[in-house]
Amino acid sequence: MDGIHDLGGMQGFGPIPVKSGDKGFTELQDWEKRMWGLARSGIAQGVTIDWFRHGLERMVPSDYLSFGYFNKWCANYFMLMVDHGSISMDDVKRGHLLEPWPAAEAKTGADIVALNAKGDISFLVEGAAAPAYSVGDRVRTLRTPPKAAHTRLPRYARDVEGQIIAYHGAHAQPELGAQGLKGGEALYTVVFSARALWGEEADPRDDVTLDLWESYLVPA
């Protein structure tokens, strides 16, 4: 869907918060750090990476633009947990459960370092179809996005010609993942000249790459 999250190339924003937005993790507010810790702890059951992302995309649009990063994540975790049925909307309004469940096991610092090291998940999918394109091929992106609610083909890069510079094997397909379905599809890095994307305003020396699934592409 063409949602509020699809910000690439949108105009009207001011300067980058270069200085005010430069804090490291230790300088964040406590609630921001705890939100990150909760997210890392996997409190949302049964999610896929793309259902998580699509959840953020379906936030109230004005909230999406005005909430800071961790506040957005907080809203999304509430949504994901209610959607899953882990908690109810009444639980959220009440702020606690009527009947607590058995407590989760507390993990130590060493457990967490080990868990993090196992977080380098591969999104490669075995047994998918062979790639239709080769490195060096000229391709064009779709004019209209795939019909699914969630896509990773941004608005600014549609109906543009580019060149494949890398093939990464078949990766989990986001349109399917956001629907809880499994399937892999060839993933490529495609380079687009800045002029092809933005016209004469762009610097002719520059380019932009995107990582795109095969179904987003047609031969140029």
Place this chain on the structure above:
Amino acid sequence: MATFDSENAARLHRELHSHLPSDPALRVKTLESLAVERGLVASETVDAWVEAYSEHIGPKRGAQVVARAWLDPAFRKRLLENANEALKEFDYQGSATGHLQAVENTDVQHNMVVCTLCSCYPFSILGMSPSWYKSAEYRARAVREPRQVLAEFGVELPDQVAVRVWDSTAELRYLVIPQRPAGTEGWDRDQLAAIVTRNSMIGTDRDLKGEGA
């Protein structure tokens, strides 16, 4: 189980919008209480994640990797070929590095990383992303006017330098290898790592400072 129903997600978000307290600290406190009572996490586990990202997992990891790539051509080659495998030599692999791709700056190319659709970032090697990286301003402008964005970061590009912006639209994550500055001859890995800035590994810093700079 999750409904995977887009319209249900939007409806729940609207309902939450009208019920949740406006103070984000209170909202997160409520979320933690509910997750703990539901038996999904222990507060000590959240503490341990916070400690891990405060003390172990941060941009110093990336800086060590860059410094070694400057010193060790065989490692640099392994890093460019398969960055996640190369990270394992440091035990730095982890969240969002499964498909890490290292890209090198040269005299004629500058690399800069963005995620226009969300805020994808290689956490296990660079730690928490800075909030400018997650800002609407950066996400909107980096792909369209990278040179103006770089100028706001104080980056000056010589005429012969092309800018390549990497928009992380899939599960690949990008690590920029900045150029080693002059005046660092004979430095060891820790000395070199100390001058590698987080922003240089995202591509919003270019000219690192060696001796006398």
